Amino acid sequence: MYDFKTLYEASSVEDALRLRKDHPKALVLAGGSDILIKLRGEEISGCELISIYALDELRGVCLEEDGSLLIRPLTSFSDITMHPLIKQCVPVLGEAVDQIGGPQIRNIGTIGGNICNGVTSADSASTLKAYDAVLELASFEGIRILPYAEFNLGPGKVDLRPGELLTGIRIPRESWEHTYGEYIKYAMRRAMDIATLGCSVNVRLTADKQRIDRLRIAFGVAAPTPVRGRTAEAAAIGHALDAALLDIVGEGSLADVMPRTSWRASKEFRLHLVQELARRATIAAIGKAGGTIND
Amino acid sequence: MTRKTVTCTINGKRREFSIDVRSSLSEMLRGEASLDSIKHGCDVGECGACTVLIDGRPFNSCIYLAVWAEGKEILTLEGLTDTKGTISDIQQAFMDEGAVQCGFCTPGFIMSSIPIITSDTPASREEIRKQVSGNLCRCTGYENIVNAIEKTQKKRIEERKGSGKK
Numbered sequence: 001m002y003d004f005k006t007l008y009e010a011s012s013v014e015d016a017l018r019l020r021k022d023h024p025k026a027l028v029l030a031g032g033s034d035i036l037i038k039l040r041g042e043e044i045s046g047c048e049l050i051s052i053y054a055l056d057e058l059r060g061v062c063l064e065e066d067g068s069l070l071i072r073p074l075t076s077f078s079d080i081t082m083h084p085l086i087k088q089c090v091p092v093l094g095e096a097v098d099q100i101g102g103p104q105i106r107n108i109g110t111i112g113g114n115i116c117n118g119v120t121s122a123d124s125a126s127t128l129k130a131y132d133a134v135l136e137l138a139s140f141e142g143i144r145i146l147p148y149a150e151f152n153l154g155p156g157k158v159d160l161r162p163g164e165l166l167t168g169i170r171i172p173r174e175s176w177e178h179t180y181g182e183y184i185k186y187a188m189r190r191a192m193d194i195a196t197l198g199c200s201v202n203v204r205l206t207a208d209k210q211r212i213d214r215l216r217i218a219f220g221v222a223a224p225t226p227v228r229g230r231t232a233e234a235a236a237i238g239h240a241l242d243a244a245l246l247d248i249v250g251e252g253s254l255a256d257v258m259p260r261t262s263w264r265a266s267k268e269f270r271l272h273l274v275q276e277l278a279r280r281a282t283i284a285a286i287g288k289a290g291g292t293i294n295d
Numbered sequence: 296m297t298r299k300t301v302t303c304t305i306n307g308k309r310r311e312f313s314i315d316v317r318s319s320l321s322e323m324l325r326g327e328a329s330l331d332s333i334k335h336g337c338d339v340g341e342c343g344a345c346t347v348l349i350d351g352r353p354f355n356s357c358i359y360l361a362v363w364a365e366g367k368e369i370l371t372l373e374g375l376t377d378t379k380g381t382i383s384d385i386q387q388a389f390m391d392e393g394a395v396q397c398g399f400c401t402p403g404f405i406m407s408s409i410p411i412i413t414s415d416t417p418a419s420r421e422e423i424r425k426q427v428s429g430n431l432c433r434c435t436g437y438e439n440i441v442n443a444i445e446k447t448q449k450k451r452i453e454e455r456k457g458s459g460k461k
Contacts, residue, residue, distance in 0.1 A: 001317040002360075007297070009362065029360075036319075036358045037339045053363055078352070102429020103407065104346060104355045191428030192341065 002036060003045040010052045013167060017140055019050045021163045026050045028165065030074055030113035033105050058112070058167065061085050067173030073112020073166045077124075078103070080111060090171060092181030092202060096127045099185045102192050112166045115151070118158040118225070125152075125226035126200040127183055129218035132175045136168030137161075152225035178204045179214075182284035184277045188264070196265045197221050199277035201249075203285045205241075210291075212236045212245065215282070222257035222274050231255035232278065241286055242294045249282045250275035303364045305330070306374030314361050321345040321356035323364065324371060332372035332402035336431075343430030346403040347371050353407045355429070370409070372402040385412055385447045392443040396434030404430045408444045412451050420445060 008023060010016035019026065026048035029035050038044050052058065058074040061083045069089050071080065077097040080086050086094045100106055100114075100123045114122045115135075133148040140163060148169070151158050160166065181202035187193040198220035204213045215236040217229040232252030239245045259270035286293060297316045302309065305328060312327045324347065325333040333356060336344030340358040347356045348370040375383040385405055388394070395401050407427045411418050418426065423444050424437070432440060 001315060001322065002319065004317060007316045007360075007362070032358055032360065033340060036360070040339050051360065051363075053360070054365075101340075102343070103426055104343060104353050104429040105340060107352045107354055108340075108359065191425070 002039040003042075004039055004049050005046050006048045008048070008050045010050055010055060013055060013057060013138065013165070016050060016052050016055065016165055017138060017163065020165055021140060023048055023050065024162045028052060028116070030110040030116075031076065031108040033101070033109045034113065034117050052165070063089075064170075067177070069171040069173075069176060071111060071169040071171075073116075073169060074110045075112075077106040077109050077111065077114075080124075081106070089176045090127070090131060090179075090181065092183050092200065093124065093127045093131070096183035096185070096198075096200060097124050099123055099183075105192075111169065115148070115169070116158055116160060116166055118152055118154075118156045120155065120223065120225050121194045121198070121221050122226065123183075123185060123195060123198060123220070126198050126218040126220045127181065127202075128169065128171075129226050129228055130181070130200045130202055130216040131171045131179075132216070134170045134172065135166060136170065137164045138167040139163040139165070143167075149228065155224045179216075180204075180285050180288035182281040182288065184281050184284075186273050186277060194264070195221050197259070197270055197273040197277060199274070199281045201278070201281035201285045203282070203289055203291075205286070205289045205291050209289070210240065212239045212241070215249065217249065217253060217278060217281070219253070219257055219274060219277075222259045222270060224258075224260075227256055229253040229256045229278070240294070241291050246279045246282060246293070250279045253278040299362055301361055301365050303366060304368045306369070306371060312361075316360075316362055318361040319357050320347070320354075320359040320361045320364055320369075323361040324356060324369070330371045330373050334399055334402065336399070336403075341431070342400070343403040343407060343427075344400050346406040346430065348406055348409060351410070353410065353429070370406070372405055375405070384450065385409075385443070388443040388447045388450075389440070392439045392446065394435060394439040394443040400430060400432045400434075404432065404440055408447070411444055412448045414448075415452065415455065417452060418448060423448075 008019045029049045029051045058072045081094040081098045114124045135146045137144040179202040183200040185195045186197045201217045203215045206213045220226050232249045235248045235252045261267045302311045324330045334344035336342040338357045340355040345356040
């Protein structure tokens, strides 16, 4: 038996919002691959849970009229990887979440749970950061639209206010159109492991494919929360596709990260990974975009 | 403690259980339905010994609330044998290939392999390894498990081709 006190099963989004309002201390249970596992220990035993798992209205991916890609939060990792719109607009997101856990975890784990859990190692987080995702947070007060860039407040802490529920993750058209991305997860094992470091890059090349029109880069486990590499991004704009570009992306990335030493890896090794993965992901993204890196 | 009635289809039969809402699906399947192929291994979604198919996809039943099974179609290893109790080709292949030693992980591995052996697209050994990467085996070293799955996959694809020609 899981050691929780009470289970509230939401029957609709509105019901879930009511439960959130009436039981402010209760944890929201999506796929449960974090919470149900924690419940096997003592950390959160005796808690109250609001299960939203049965709410199919919170599943699925669609393109909206303005070209925004809308991902509903309960969409499982495997559904994201297999979805035609993900393959078409942001294939790198499908590739990133395909590296989480193993097949069973990818069938139960949800993208909304992944980001609301607020950990820096979330494999979907760096790609969503790098694509300037925007969150839709619903409550009885109305809908609050929040850039995902502002969502993480600290390790395991996110800006989800009492009574609120994540109901949508949007990637604006301007963000995904004409971009090509690459996610590299560095971990000790190829499955069932947490990233030592994660790096997601996406590029948009100029029409002649000779220069960077826009480069976006974000990291997981390189700071207490997933972070964007704004310094590297600014330096890359308009840059020719050459070895110097890779140097400025790699070195520029160091300006925005602050990894720590943990039992998985030292700070020094993580800093090395930041530079190296930034280079490799940039090379791969440029390759996917049809560009050639000149020496 | 709060109890709830859960109705679902298990191995093709409609079943109804009155369960404590704190139960995991593995507890309901092994404890209430007496399906002993469900192993309580790690209980935290690491080892895959409790793997079952829910609506055709593998899940760890140890980290799945039993109440979520309402209306779902669940397949366990017991559902692979025919009405006379004859084991299926994949089970036979695990025996023939020496893919079973202590046997604790075997039901989970076999359930994880179902999406591969029922697919018309041949999976490479690398893809097979990925499909069973959520299952741990401490005896075999995995090679014979991959062999058994690969062999059954090939055999089934051949069989489907054969029946298509007729």
